[in-house]
Amino acid sequence: MIANPLTILAAAAVDWTTCPLTAEVEHHARRSVLDWFAALIPGCANGPALMLAAAMASERGKGCAVSYVDGGTGAPRHAAMLNGTASHTAEFDDIFRDGGYHPGSPTISAALAVAQDVGATQEQFLRAVIGGFEVGCRIAMALQPSHYRNWHITATVGTISAAVSTAMLMGGTAETIAHAIAIATSFAGGHQENLQGEGVTKPMHSGHAADAGVLAGLAAAAGITGSLNSLHAPHGYAAATSDCTGNWDVGLEGLGDWTPITRMTFKNHGCCGHIFPTLDGLIVMQGQHGFSRQDVKSITVRGYGPTKSICDRLHVESARDARFSLQYCSAALLMLGGVRRAAFTPEVLVNQEIRAFMPRVMVIEDPEIAALYPRRRQARLRVELNDGMVLEHHQETRKGDPNDPLTDAELIAKFDELVTTVLDEISCEALKAMILKPGPLPDVLPIKNRLTAAD
Structure with a gap:
């Protein structure tokens, strides 16, 4: 039995403030920040963050x-809330x-806001991001998969990651970081209905996590304490939100040997990651057999639990619904050749050919594949063609996962695709250079179509 996972994780985080930063880890951290901005910028021009910015204009504060x-x-809490919401809007994070966790949106939103406010160096910022990822990702492993049944883990564990990064940037000791984690466990929230159901609250889950995490980190830095048994006690966070008091042997596996930021998945499709094995499998099958959408009579997808519970969605009324519909994304892939931003424009969302194809796609939970989740994300596909031919394929991985990662060139191409829809080319290149090379932290950007309080 692990003695106290909270204090062990706090010690691991504080180590990142001074330990040697290898070129490999730094490179992975910069990739994460680049990808965060790629997801963020579209959400600054469209989505709930703009309405939230107007609603919160009087709460900006000084900083x-x-x-x-x-x-x-x-103030950093204000920026963290808005940026956290924007970076979880386009579903590219x-x-x-x-x-099963999106650490970048809450963690980097909090870390960058605090770093800018306290005048931290770029290296201090990157170290805080690495430490926040270390703690949050390991807690996520200890809670899953049962936590995800009712809780949106990016909303919940994201609060803890953000708290860790904040406490690190405030110069916190291991004890300070431990209390930040403890305080954050009481702030962490966000349930599955606001992920799976109607409405546009889901992006605010990440924004709230970043905001609440900053609050927890600042509180701990000011000397406020929490119970250091908050993670693993019988009435603690793991017990309240999962089937046990935490599988800490899994969560702490390899601590000190590898760090989670080196094992990130970067999205190659602009939709829910639970749909990726299906899309990747269809791409492979089309490459092998050359069929088109018009050739397909039916598609049967066998996947893991959330493939069925979250993404088996024929009722699609908005871009948000479409990004969580395996039926819609499969049809869009076969029609457009990809599922990126173009798949969710207003004109494509009402395309009748896509809508007519969607009922041909059936989703089934496969017990064998479900047993491998979350460490393996797979799908078995059966495609029946109109001529009677039946094609089958077992997609064992996802493009973008650590065992099939996006190259630096592919990640930069994704950044360029998403960011140049909002920024001009010169601003895009300047931002990219700031992220990928030592230097100052990124500052205000010339976002087009920005909604301000004056609007």
């Missing part, structure tokens, strides 16, 4: 943290596969 949504500076 140097940048809200990329409305182009102003203010990163994934820690083994924990």
Whole structure:
């Protein structure tokens, strides 16, 4: 039995403030920040973050943290809330596969806001991101898969990651970080209905996690304490949100030998990651057999639990619904050749050919594949063609996962595709250079179509 996972994780986080930063780990951290901005920028031009910015205009406060949504500076909690919401809007943010968790959106939103406010160096910022990922991703592994049944783990564990990064940037000791984790466990929330159901609250889950995490980190830095048994006690966080008090042998496996930021998944499709094995499998099958959408009579997908419970969705009324519909994304892939931003434009969302194809796609939970989740994300596909031919394929991985990663060139191409829809080319190149090379932290960006309080 692990003695106290909370204090062990806090010690691991504080180590990242001073330990040697290898070129490999730094490179992976920069990739994560680049991908965060790629997901963030589209959400600064469209989505709930703009409405939230207007609603929260009077709460900006004083400070140097940048809200990329409305182009102003203010208190770090304000910026973290808006940027966290924006970066979880377009559904292009990163994934820690083994924990089923999107760490970048809440963690980097909080870390960058606090770093800007306290005048941290770029290296201090990157170290705080690495430490926040270390703690959050390992807690996610310890809670899953049962936590995800009712809780949105990016909303919940994201609060803890953000708290760790904040406490690190505030110069916290291991004890300070431990109390930040403990406090954050009481702030962590966000349930599955607001992920799976109607409405546009889901992006705010990440924004709230970033905001609440900053609050927890600042509180701990000010000397406020929490119970250091908050993670594993019988009435603690793991017990309240999963089937046990935490599988800490899994969560702490390899601590000190590898760090989660080196094992990130970066999205190659602009939709829910639970749909990826299906899309990747269809791409492979089309490459092998050359069929088109018009040739397909039916598609049967056998996947793991969330493939069925979250993504078996024929009722699609919005871009948000479409990003969580395996039926819609499969049809869009076969029609457009890809599932990126173009698949969710208003004109494509009402395309009758896509809508007519969607009922041909059936989703079934496969017990063997489900047993491998979350560390393996697979799908078995059966495609029946109109001429009677039946094609089958077992997709064992996802493009973008650690065992089939996006190259630096592919990640940069994704960044360029998403960011140049909002920024001009010169601003895009300047931002990219700031992220990928030592230098200053990114500052205010010239976002087009920005909604301000004056609007």
